Amino acid sequence: MKFFADTAEIEPIKELAATGLLDGVTTNPSLIHKSGRDFMEVTKEICGIVDGPVSAEVVALDHATMMKEAEVLRKIADNVCIKVPLTVDGLKTCKALSDDGTMVNVTLCFSANQALLAAKAGASFISPFVGRHDDNGFDGMDLISDIRLIYDNYDFDTEILVASVRHVTHVLESAKIGADVMTAPPKVILALFKHVLTDKGIEGFLKDWEATGQSIV
């Protein structure tokens, strides 16, 4: 499963990229606002840190303006992935851009039928929002299972990008279901490394090693 960082903050992206385990980045207008940075500038900087897809979202609601915005965004770097909302105009834009060889991430997906439409429109990624789904009394992971089943039934190439990830259990469940990608805030990705018994084990080994009086280097 690929790991994308869901942030527009440069430092955590650099920290995660240095692990060699970061496959891409997703941003949205709220994350750009939170970063306090200029959209074009920060997107270009992120594209220079990671080799994989960096999602940059259009903000227009109509197809013609979405296409104009996409034209500007895709010139930022070769690894920019245009993010469009799951609306009629968003999917028209997805189809036009995909036919033209541009990577597209269809966002704000809350049903398996919407995911089916995005795959038919040639999306590179579909972003079902599991956390927001849970917040509204549904089971976000059921949505991922349904999309996996449908995409496998028809051999769609669209990758399932689990979004709105809130905790490590979302990551575990996504991997068990066979999602292609998950995007999470850096703190959730860093939490995946942690286990109290790992820390305790290191502490015990180091104490005993010190008692031997030896050194490796």
Ligand code: E4P
């Ligand atoms: C990513 O592509 C989404 O925009 C993001 O995961 C949404 O997360 P949130 O529900 O925590 O805002």
